[in-house]
């Protein structure tokens with residue numbers, strides 16, 4: 394029997410984005426959320442992008458996390474082709490430090506939203522946490538795991554700074 398479709402798709406424009414997007418994957422793993430990670434580029438593999446985005450909901454995905462750098466059209470193009478929530482992660486580009494990625498993703502025209510996160514690792518982690526928060530609305534066990542994750546985050550912060558830390 395075929396494996397069920399996981400709730401989260403992580404898509405990215407290039408293999409080179411994985412160093413950033415793997416932080417989204419790691420965070421989903423910590424929360425016990427299954428995902429599928431794929432390379433899908435609006436520029437280099439447009440047919441793959443259209444097929445993926447048009448079929449994502451019917452395939453059973455619930456949330457899409459899309460990371461891209463530079464002229465980062467992937468999150469917006471994907472959002473235009475699916476009713477699923479799309480969270481965009483601006484990957485830090487070499488030439489412009491991710492400012493180009495951020496502005497490409499965040500300035501969507503009214504009507505087609507992409508929930509845009511911070512540039513780089515923090516954005517990838519937070520995209521996973523937002524995806525978890527969406528899924529937790531209809532999954533009490535996951536809501537508990539998310540609360541526990543935040544509890545561990547708080548507990549890991551020392552009350553006072555150390556000289557040698």
Ligand SMILES: Nc1c(C(=O)O)ncn1[C@@H]1O[C@H](COP(=O)(O)O)[C@@H](O)[C@H]1O
Nearest residue numbers: 406407409434435436461462465466467
């Ligand atoms: N922004 C996009 C898209 C897209 O938006 O569809 N496809 C690839 N790219 C980006 O090109 C950058 C450089 O890619 P390479 O490292 O493969 O040259 C990557 O950050 C990727 O997300």
